[in-house]
Structure formats: structure tokens, C-alpha cells
Amino acid sequence: MRTVVDLTHCQGYAQCVFLAPKVFQLHGEEGLLYAPAVPDDQAERVRQAAAACPVQAILLGEEVSVDGR
Amino acid sequence: MDSDTLLARITDYVNRPNPYPLYAELREAGPVVRQADGSYLVGTYHEIAALLHDPRMSVDPRIRGETTHKPPFLRLDDPEHHRLRTLAMRPFGPPHSPGRVDAMRGEIDQLTEELMEPFQAGRQIDIVDDFAYPLPVTVICRLLGVPREDEPLFREWSDAIVASADVRPEEDSTERDEAGDQARSEMGRYLVDLAEKRRGKPSDDLLSAFANEPDPDRRLTQEELAETAVLLLIAGHETTVNLITNGVLTLLRQPEHLDQLRREPDLLPRAVEELLRYEPPVHMRERIPLADIDVAGTTIPEGTSVVLALASGNRDPKRFHEPDRFDPTRPDNQHLGFGSGIHLCYGAPLARIEAQAALGALIPHLGTARLVQDPPPYRQNAMLRGPRHLPIQL
Amino acid sequence: MAGDLRDGRIVIIGASLAGLRAAEALREEGFTGSLTVVGDEPHPPYDRPPLSKQVLLGLVAADSTGLPMRRDPDAEWRLGVRATGLDPLGKRVLLADGESVPYDRVLITTGTRARPWPKAEEAALDGVFTLRTREDAGGLAERLAAGPRRVLVIGGGFTGSEIASACRERGLDVTVAERGPAPLVGALGGTLSKLAAVMQRNHGVDLRTGVTVTTLRGDGSGRFSGAELSDGSRVEADVCVVALGAVRNVEWLADSGLAAGPRGIACDAGCRAFNMYGIVTDDIFVAGDVSRFPHPLFGYQMLSLEHWGNAVEQAEVAAHNMVNPGPLRRPHLALPTFWSTQFGLNIKSVGVPTFSDHVVIAQGSLEARRLAMVYGYQGRVTAAVTVDMAKSLDYYRHLIETAAPFPPPPGAADRAIAADIPVPSDVPDPKGLSHGPTVALTGYLPDRRLTVVQPRG
Ligand SMILES: Cc1cc2nc3c(=O)[nH]c(=O)nc-3n(C[C@H](O)[C@H](O)[C@H](O)COP(=O)(O)OP(=O)(O)OC[C@H]3O[C@@H](n4cnc5c(N)ncnc54)[C@H](O)[C@@H]3O)c2cc1C
Ligand code: HEM
Ligand code: SF4
Numbered sequence: 006m007r008t009v010v011d012l013t014h015c016q017g018y019a020q021c022v023f024l025a026p027k028v029f030q031l032h033g034e035e036g037l038l039y040a041p042a043v044p045d046d047q048a049e050r051v052r053q054a055a056a057a058c059p060v061q062a063i064l065l066g067e068e069v070s071v072d073g074r
Numbered sequence: 075m076d077s078d079t080l081l082a083r084i085t086d087y088v089n090r091p092n093p094y095p096l097y098a099e100l101r102e103a104g105p106v107v108r109q110a111d112g113s114y115l116v117g118t119y120h121e122i123a124a125l126l127h128d129p130r131m132s133v134d135p136r137i138r139g140e141t142t143h144k145p146p147f148l149r150l151d152d153p154e155h156h157r158l159r160t161l162a163m164r165p166f167g168p169p170h171s172p173g174r175v176d177a178m179r180g181e182i183d184q185l186t187e188e189l190m191e192p193f194q195a196g197r198q199i200d201i202v203d204d205f206a207y208p209l210p211v212t213v214i215c216r217l218l219g220v221p222r223e224d225e226p227l228f229r230e231w232s233d234a235i236v237a238s239a240d241v242r243p244e245e246d247s248t249e250r251d252e253a254g255d256q257a258r259s260e261m262g263r264y265l266v267d268l269a270e271k272r273r274g275k276p277s278d279d280l281l282s283a284f285a286n287e288p289d290p291d292r293r294l295t296q297e298e299l300a301e302t303a304v305l306l307l308i309a310g311h312e313t314t315v316n317l318i319t320n321g322v323l324t325l326l327r328q329p330e331h332l333d334q335l336r337r338e339p340d341l342l343p344r345a346v347e348e349l350l351r352y353e354p355p356v357h358m359r360e361r362i363p364l365a366d367i368d369v370a371g372t373t374i375p376e377g378t379s380v381v382l383a384l385a386s387g388n389r390d391p392k393r394f395h396e397p398d399r400f401d402p403t404r405p406d407n408q409h410l411g412f413g414s415g416i417h418l419c420y421g422a423p424l425a426r427i428e429a430q431a432a433l434g435a436l437i438p439h440l441g442t443a444r445l446v447q448d449p450p451p452y453r454q455n456a457m458l459r460g461p462r463h464l465p466i467q468l
Numbered sequence: 469m470a471g472d473l474r475d476g477r478i479v480i481i482g483a484s485l486a487g488l489r490a491a492e493a494l495r496e497e498g499f500t501g502s503l504t505v506v507g508d509e510p511h512p513p514y515d516r517p518p519l520s521k522q523v524l525l526g527l528v529a530a531d532s533t534g535l536p537m538r539r540d541p542d543a544e545w546r547l548g549v550r551a552t553g554l555d556p557l558g559k560r561v562l563l564a565d566g567e568s569v570p571y572d573r574v575l576i577t578t579g580t581r582a583r584p585w586p587k588a589e590e591a592a593l594d595g596v597f598t599l600r601t602r603e604d605a606g607g608l609a610e611r612l613a614a615g616p617r618r619v620l621v622i623g624g625g626f627t628g629s630e631i632a633s634a635c636r637e638r639g640l641d642v643t644v645a646e647r648g649p650a651p652l653v654g655a656l657g658g659t660l661s662k663l664a665a666v667m668q669r670n671h672g673v674d675l676r677t678g679v680t681v682t683t684l685r686g687d688g689s690g691r692f693s694g695a696e697l698s699d700g701s702r703v704e705a706d707v708c709v710v711a712l713g714a715v716r717n718v719e720w721l722a723d724s725g726l727a728a729g730p731r732g733i734a735c736d737a738g739c740r741a742f743n744m745y746g747i748v749t750d751d752i753f754v755a756g757d758v759s760r761f762p763h764p765l766f767g768y769q770m771l772s773l774e775h776w777g778n779a780v781e782q783a784e785v786a787a788h789n790m791v792n793p794g795p796l797r798r799p800h801l802a803l804p805t806f807w808s809t810q811f812g813l814n815i816k817s818v819g820v821p822t823f824s825d826h827v828v829i830a831q832g833s834l835e836a837r838r839l840a841m842v843y844g845y846q847g848r849v850t851a852a853v854t855v856d857m858a859k860s861l862d863y864y865r866h867l868i869e870t871a872a873p874f875p876p877p878p879g880a881a882d883r884a885i886a887a888d889i890p891v892p893s894d895v896p897d898p899k900g901l902s903h904g905p906t907v908a909l910t911g912y913l914p915d916r917r918l919t920v921v922q923p924r925g
Contacts (some may be wrong), residue, residue, distance in 0.1 A: 007534050013806065033842075041515060059414060067536060130555065
């Protein structure tokens with residue numbers, strides 16, 4: 006599973022960091038860094054983080070598979 | 075009826091079980107509705123959201139001379155709010171303690187299990203007293219470092235403080251305010267004493283972290299510590315109880331969603347967000363403009379009280395498709411259940427984990443359960459709205 | 469009519485952020501026809517912003533930033549193949565492998581590439597990097613992990629500053645050379661660029677401003693060993709990152725007759741491309757970094773943005789307009805929004821800071837490293853930049869959208885003492901900077917087309 010955060014909309018509420026601290030982290034007081042490739046054992050937490058983001062900035066999904074269709 | 079009595083009607087106890095038609099009336103009359111007493115009421119999503127982000131909207135009661143005492147950060151403006159919230163965050167969340175709340179999951183699950191032990195089929199239980207109240211209280215006690223046995227003591231203080239913070243436009247608040255102040259200072263003293271006992275003997279709780287902060291620049295003064303600890307203890311146990319209770323109430327009223335969640339437990343995190351939109355524990359917050367402010371064509375004068383009806387914004391059809399429908403799969407659910415902007419709930423992640431654990435564990439047992447009383451009896455409080463009891467038959 | 473538009477053949481050129489989001493949006497909008505996405509990179513769409521942040525910090529691998537799909541767009545992905553031309557009359561996209569793909573409507577999302585170091589033989593030295601692709605980031609991250617003596621970053625724009633920040637965080641010595649008076653000055657103007665300079669120096673960056681790098685030197689065996697600067701000084705380093713901004717990927721359109729030039733492909737507010745005579749097409753659409761489009765809030769000047777958020781929003785508008793008839797089409801009016809994290813600060817911008825004559829610090833302060841700066845042009849709010857104060861950005865967005873008077877209304881609880889004293893915004897001419905601006909105003913409607921389109925001979 007992959008994740009990407011729309012950081013133009015993110016307001017640094019850090020709800021995602023609380024709920025999935027192995028995937029999301031604050032850099033400084035407000036900047037958000039994250040691991041785009043979500044390890045399987047963190048998927049549930051990242052789902053919770055995505056649901057909790059107050060500005061719904063977290064997208065979860067699969068990567069396009071290389072062999073096309 | 076006249077829209078300038080809306081706040082009085084919303085806060086009238088007879089409307090506690092279902093204030094939502096009044097919110098619809100408010101949005102219809104709005105976006106900004108002046109009340110007979112000169113205050114303003116706002117009930118539409120976009121206007122509320124904008125005001126929650128407007129740096130000219132103050133929360134500080136001192137600017138209207140209501141008190142001279144420095145309040146907790148819930149009622150302070152930036153930059154002081156930011157300083158104290160950041161300090162209070164250090165032992166609780168990121169960037170300093172990012173894993174703290176996540177690490178409480180196991181303990182919360184276990185507590186939930188313990189509370190559910192007596193829940194046998196055929197029994198009648200009170201969701202509030204037997205489950206939704208004890209869980210967050212125990213959790214916040216452990217987090218702060220407050221002995222659980224003292225609950226009767228601080229419950230009384232908490233009741234008085236919460237009552238004093240309620241909006242009741244028709245009523246003289248002097249007596250409530252005095253009782254609230256009294257309770258606040260007693261509770262503050264109690265919590266400062268607990269913190270003092272930990273000085274030099276650190277334990278794994280917030281009071282200890284506050285008391286043992288080595289850096290003098292990051293140390294809370296005694297007053298700040300008292301205010302902050304009172305805020306956390308109260309906020310931590312007057313709100314989550316309503317979220318869990320409202321969850322059970324909503325699911326028993328709408329068994330199709332109970333079934334849905336039983337079939338798809340992965341939906342639970344989103345269902346909790348939808349609950350925060352559909353039946354939020356915090357219905358209103360007050361703000362005071364520091365300048366004349368124009369909202370959707372109405373000028374709200376500097377210094378007047380503005381009540382933001384968060385629960386009404388959550389049901390605004392201009393923002394949410396079919397807002398009166400409870401829909402755990404709702405996309406783009408940017409509800410106002412935890413507020414928004416700089417005062418966005420400090421404890422939200424903890425409340426979410428508690429509610430998910432509680433509802434997740436309870437749902438499989440609700441198969442044949444039914445409500446004994448609908449609507450259930452509600453608490454007096456209109457701002458922190460929720461059932462006082464929720465008797466159900468398992 | 470609408471039924472027809474939801475069917476047929478759509479081809480998207482450029483398989484990155486804008487291309488992917490457009491493909492998804494086309495299906496969301498009900499497009500049921502055939503969809504082909506052509507991309508010259510061999511990878512499925514991946515995200516670039518982490519490349520100068522998480523990846524250089526060594527927190528995540530360069531090849532781990534693949535973008536998640538919102539939904540499977542059910543497209544044919546032709547990856548690793550370059551589009552070499554567009555035949556607007558025959559309605560075909562020509563590919564480097566000799567094939568061509570017919571289309572009914574085409575969307576161009578070919579973005580930008582890193583501006584290379586101008587002297588090819590110096591650029592070829594081992595240890596000289598640019599940063600745009602996954603491969604660039606992977607190679608650079610590897611060098612940083614190996615612990616070079618010093619890293620030289622040429623250009624103090626956002627990317628250059630983020631690279632320098634990552635280096636310092638990894639404990640590496642780094643020199644930043646910037647032709648302008650301070651880092652980020654081209655994007656943020658004088659006041660904030662001074663804060664940026666202080667942050668760099670406080671974090672131990674050897675910041676050289678007002679200088680240009682004249683020569684990159686090799687050690688004799690083809691490895692980069694240092695550089696000479698215009699002030700006569702020399703920097704000894706093992707790694708050099710050329711961060712001189714971006715070049716629009718438009719060369720392949722040279723014979724297409726489109727208004728495609730160094731500032732991008734001109735399109736209307738509905739993302740439809742202009743041809744070189746300023747006549748709008750109706751079957752060729754543009755989105756993302758490669759586009760330039762008029763914006764009513766900024767005097768209908770043509771904006772070229774290198775902003776993640778713009779790529780997403782413009783792709784969605786383009787997709788909508790590709791499958792909807794005229795009256796149902798939407799304009800792309802989103803305000804430009806940008807973020808950057810560097811030296812522990814979160815910098816966010818809304819509006820167009822360079823479209824300004826004055827600024828005020830409306831909240832917070834430079835000393836606190838936490839502030840909201842508001843930009844005004846001729847008495848109207850046109851932009852705002854926050855440093856570690858992202859939660860107030862929405863308020864200023866609203867002021868820009870409603871063309872609120874500048875300076876903004878007073879009353880913020882944490883207003884700066886200087887909130888009522890606007891100072892000149894001090895935005896220099898982009899020509900004087902090493903790095904290209906990430907947002908540029910590029911003159912009125914496509915009347916520049918005849919000067920910028922230079923078909924190769
Ligand atoms: C290191 C880095 C850091 C960044 N950080 C930020 C940030 O912090 N905030 C922010 O807002 N933005 C940031 N950006 C900018 C952001 O990544 C871009 O705005 C975004 O990638 C634009 O997407 P796009 O799809 O328009 O173009 P691109 O991502 O450039 O994609 C264009 C694609 O088309 C392909 N292509 C080009 N020509 C052809 C052809 N002829 N045939 C086939 N395919 C072709 C290219 O190879 C590429 O894959 C950053 C960019 C970089 C490189
Ligand atoms: C479901 C449960 C909860 C709900 C619905 C809730 C709701 C809210 C809301 C709406 C606000 C914003 C107030 C405003 O803008 O004026 C707020 C603030 C706050 N909440 Fe909560 N809350 C909950 C649980 C908690 C918990 C568990 C804690 C403590 C651990 C907590 C601590 C706080 C604090 C300290 C603030 C003040 C934040 C600030 O001013 O910066 N809350 N809460
Ligand atoms: S929860 Fe959302 S807004 Fe908050 S930091 Fe994470 S992504 Fe940003």
C-alpha cells in the first residue's frame with residue numbers, strides 16, 4: 006500500500022503522527038514527513054490516520070502496476 | 075417563531091434530545107443570527123470554519139472582564155495559547171512524544187474487555203455508567219497520574235466547572251460561576267499537590283513530566299500547571315463518554331449500520347468520524363471578536379459574544395450531502411466535531427482510539443440488544459451534550 | 469453531445485502526478501472510452517516532493533515514492549516511451565519507437581526537467597547531480613550516505629535550500645552558492661529571504677550570496693573535486709548539486725503549431741491549449757508544471773507554476789472539461805499554494821508572492837520563527853506566506869479570494885507590533901537569480917507566442 010499526503014492542504018494537526026507514528030513524523034513543529042510505502046503491519050494504523058485527518062489530506066491506495074492493464 | 079430566541083430554545087432542556095430541527099431553523103435564518111441579548115449565533119459550516127481560523131476571534135474571557143485570572147490554553151489566544159499548548163503537548167504527542175498515545179492502545183483494549191465482562195445476554199446495563207464513563211475516566215487518570223479512587227472527588231468539581239461553562243442565556247450565571255471558580259481552584263490545588271509529590275520521583279505520567287521538566291524555559295508555573303491539569307482532566311472525561319454513548323444510541327436506532335459495521339469492521343474509524351459529525355459531543359463554542367468583523371454581510375461588533383454551533387455546521391446541506399443521514403462511508407468528512415484551527419482538540423487522537431476500541435469491542439455484543447428508553451434522559455448541559463443514562467437490554 | 473464526449477479515445481502524454489490524477493478524474497467523470505497514458509520514464513507515476521526531503525534524509529528509499537491511485541483508471545500505460553511529436557490535424561501522437569497513437573482528445577502533462585549545468589563536460593563529472601527524477605534522488609542519496617567531505621549546492625531556491633537542509637541534518641558540510649542577495653528571495657521577497665539566510669547560517673550552511681559558480685573542476689579522473697566562484701574563491705567538495713530551476717518539456721511540440729515555449733504551453737482558463745496564433749484548440753488540453761494559464765486574481769496574467777497542488781487541481785479541471793460540453797466546463801481558478809520544509813521550518817504560501825509591492829507581518833514574528841506574512845499589490849491582498857503557522861493560511865486565502873484591502877484588517881490576537889507598517893516586498897527581477905522562480909508571471913494572454921515559439925530548424 007502507498008500513501009501520499011496533500012501537503013498543500015495539510016495544516017499540521019499531526020493527527021496522523023499520533024495514530025501511526027511509524028509512518029508519519031513531524032519535522033520541526035509543523036512540517037510533515039512520511040514513508041510513502043506503507044509496511045503491511047502499519048496499514049491499519051494508516052487507515053485510521055487517513056480517516057482522522059481533519060482536512061482529509063491523506064490518500065491511500067495501490068501503485069499503478071507496471072504491466073499495464 | 076422569532077430567530078432571536080434561537081439560542082434560548084436550543085439551550086432549553088426540553089430540546090436536548092433533538093436540537094437538530096432548531097439548527098436547521100438557524101441555518102435558514104442565518105448565516106449569522108442576532109439574539110435578543112445582543113449576542114450572535116452562527117450555524118453554517120463555511121462561516122463557522124472561517125471564524126475558527128480567523129485570528130481576530132478571541133477565546134479569552136478576560137477581554138470582556140469576566141475574570142482577571144489567567145485561564146487554561148483552551149481559553150487563551152496565540153501566542154500564549156501556542157506556548158502553553160506546545161508545553162502541554164511535550165509529554166503527550168508529537169514532535170516530542172509521538173508514540174505516547176499509540177502505546178496506550180493495548181491498555182485501552184484491556185480496560186474495555188474488563189468493563190465488558192459482566193455484559194451477559196439478557197442483562198440490562200447502563201451504557202453510560204457501566205461503560206462509556208468509566209473507560210475514559212480511567213484512561214485520563216492513568217495518563218495524568220491521578221488516583222482512580224479519587225473519582226468521586228473530582229467528579230463533583232468537574233460537574234461544577236462544566237456547568238459554569240455552559241451557555242444558558244435565560245439564566246443568571248453568578249451562582250454557577252462562583253461554584254465553578256471554587257471547584258476550579260480546589261481541583262487545581264489537588265492536582266498541583268499530586269504533581270509536587272512526583273517532583274524528583276518521576277513516574278510515567280503527564281503530571282510527573284510537568285513537575286520534572288528540567289528546562290526552566292519549558293516549565294509551567296504553578297498556576298499554569300493547575301489550569302492545564304484541570305483542563306485535561308475535565309476535557310478527558312466529559313466528552314469521550316458522550317461520543318461512545320452516542321455511538322451506541324445511533325447504532326441501536328439504525329440497526330442496518332450496526333450490521334454494516336459488524337460485516338465490515340474496517341469501516342470503524344470512518345464510522346467514528348461520522349459520529350463526530352452526526353452526533354458530536356461538543357455542540358457549541360464561544361468566541362469574541364477583537365475587531366468589528368464582517369461575516370456573510372453581517373457586521374459583528376468588537377467584543378460581542380459569538381456562539382458557533384459546531385453541531386449545526388456538521389449538518390449543513392451546503393457542505394454535506396444528505397447531512398441528516400448517518401453514513402459511515404461518507405467521503406471527505408471534514409466535520410467540526412473536534413473544532414478546527416489552532417484550538418482543534420488536543421486529545422482527539424486519544425478520544426478516537428478510545429471510541430474505536432469501545433465501539434469495536436461492543437458491536438459484536440449488540441446483536442439482539444435494544445434501547446430500553448428512547449430518547450434517553452439527557453444531561454442538562456447544552457454545549458457538552460449527551461445522554462445521562464443509556465439503559466439497554468442485551 | 470455529452471454522450472459522445474464520454475466515449476472515444478483519450479491520450480495523456482506525461483505519466484506523473486498530473487497525468488495520473490487526470491486519468492482517474494476522467495473515469496470519475498464517466499469517461500468510458502479508451503485511455504492511453506504515455507510516459508518516457510520507465511516507472512509508474514511517483515511523487516517528487518519527497519525526493520528532496522525524506523529521501524535525501526535517508527528516511528525512505530528513492531524508489532518507494534510511487535503514487536497511490538484514487539481508483540484504477542483502467543488505462544493502457546505506455547511507459548518508457550517518449551512522445552516525439554503531435555500532429556493536430558491527423559490527430560496522432562508520435563512516439564519514439566516509431567509508432568503513433570490516434571486520439572480524439574489529448575492531454576499534455578509533460579511537466580519539467582531539471583535545468584542542467586550549462587557546460588556539458590563539467591556537468592558530466594562524476595559527483596555532479598541535478599534533482600528531478602527518482603534516479604537523480606537515488607544517486608544523490610547514496611553519495612550523501614557515503615559521507616562526502618562537502619556538498620556544493622548551486623542555487624538557493626526551494627529545491628537547493630531543501631537539499632542543503634538535508635545535508636546539514638545528516639551532518640554534512642555544505643556550501644550554497646546563490647547569485648541573488650539571499651536564498652528564496654525570488655519566491656518570497658526581501659524580508660523572508662533574510663530569515664531564510666539566517667536559518668541557513670544558524671544551521672551551519674556556508675552560504676555565499678551575490679556570487680555565481682563559474683567552473684566545476686574535476687580531479688583528473690573525471691570526478692568532481694571543486695568549483696570556482698565569480699568572487700575568485702574556490703570551494704573544495706565531492707558532490708555538487710545543480711539546483712538552477714526547471715526547464716519545461718515542450719521541445720517535442722516544436723512542430724505542433726501550439727503556443728509552446730520556455731514558459732510552458734499557453735492554455736485558457738479551461739485548460740485548452742492555444743495554438744501559436746493565440747487561437748484556442750478544443751481537443752488539446754494542458755495541465756501541471758508544463759502549462760501556463762491566465763488567472764483573474766492576478767490581472768489575467770499567465771501563471772506558470774511548479775506546484776504539486778496546481779498539478780492535481782488543474783488535472784481535475786482538464787479532465788472535467790475534456791468530457792463535458794462547453795456550458796458545463798469549469799475554469800481553473802484555484803489559488804496557487806505551495807509548501808516547503810527546510811531547516812525544521814514549515815513554509816507555506818498561498819497566492820502569488822511575487823505579485824506584490826508591499827508586505828506586512830500580520831501575525832507572529834521573525835524572532836519567534838513563527839509568522840504570517842501578507843503580500844499586497846496596489847492596496848489589495850495578493851499572497852500570504854506562513855512559517856510554522858499553517859493553520860492561519862485559510863484565513864489569508866479567503867482575503868486573497870475576496871480581493872481584501874491591503875494591509876489586512878487589524879485585530880489578530882497575536883499580531884506583530886509591525887503589523888500596521890507595510891514595507892516594500894522587494895521582489896527582485898528573476899533574471900538576477902541563479903535558480904528559476906517556482907511561480908512566474910509571464911505576461912498577458914498568448915500574445916508572446918510569436919517570440920517564444922522557435923521551431924527547431
Ligand atoms: C525535488 C523536488 C521537490 C519538490 N518539492 C515540492 C514541494 O515541496 N512543494 C510543491 O508544491 N511542489 C514541489 N515539487 C514540484 C512538484 O513535484 C511538481 O509540481 C509536480 O511533479 C508536477 O507534476 P506534473 O505531472 O505536472 O509534471 P512532472 O512531475 O514533471 O511529470 C511530467 C512527466 O512527463 C514525462 N515526459 C516529459 N516529456 C515527455 C515526452 N515527450 N513523452 C513522454 N513523457 C514525457 C516526464 O518524464 C515526467 O515523468 C517538487 C519537485 C521536485 C523535483
Ligand atoms: C470525543 C471526545 C472529545 C471531543 C468531541 C472534544 C472536542 C473538543 C473541541 C470541539 C475542542 C475545541 C474547543 C474550541 O475550539 O473552543 C476541544 C479542545 C480541547 N480538547 Fe477536546 N474533545 C474530546 C476529547 C478530549 C480529550 C480526551 C482530551 C484530553 C486528553 C481533550 C482535551 C482538549 C483540550 C486540552 C482542548 C483545548 C485545545 C486548545 O485550546 O488548543 N479533549 N475538544
Ligand atoms: S492529520 Fe492531516 S493535517 Fe494533520 S498533519 Fe496529518 S496530514 Fe496534515
